[in-house]
Amino acid sequence: MPRLAIATALSLALTAPALNGPAQAQHAHHPAPAAAQEPASSRAFREAAERMHREMAIAYTGDADRDFAAGMIPHHQGAIEMAQIQLRHGRDPAMRRLAEEIIQAQEAEIARLRAFLARTAPR
Template sequence: MSVRTQFIMLALGLSMATPVLAQEPHAPATHGHADTMAAAATDPVAKAFEDANLKMHKDMAIAYSGDADVDFVRSMIPHHQGAIDMARIQLMHGKDPGMRALAEEVIKAQEAEIAEMRKWLQDRGM
């Protein structure tokens, strides 16, 4: 199994296994980032990842059109950009050759998919 396939399986497994955090009805939503935000306060690498993650989530908060195709593409562009941003952080700070290679693959694949999605929107006058 390739490193990329293992990474994808891990990412899917973690996203499906993420526990729902109980919150007070009046508590602001943190999307489970309290621990990462604390680490980001003292660790520059954690801060870089947290900043990329927060930007991705902010940019994914689109005004929904009700068209599943359009809403999917408009949401996925910033999602893919977030993956690119995180891969670039890995390349700046990571040392593992396998993870560096994976980060390079992620950048190449996600940039191509973003270009495809932007063209799809452009072809529809959006």
């Protein structure tokens, strides 16, 4: 009987972190912020990154040129969104200028990528 008790206790000890979820596995000094406590800029950055990664999950065709263009468009759009978030929430003048430059550059690159896709037929 003692072996069964030890085995049960060991089993519970090993599975308890998984049952309690990822928040319990977090370091006590750095718990994940609750959504209501998350700063607006952090929430906006996280949402933009999640959206960018979802949209970058394209169906690859084997045509490296078209796949590159199709994947880079949402990547660049994500950079634009992050720069817009910086402009809404950031205060540093140099970072604000950089965000404005990024928006301008990424918009131009998206236009080039879309033009390439429009003028080339899928293989």
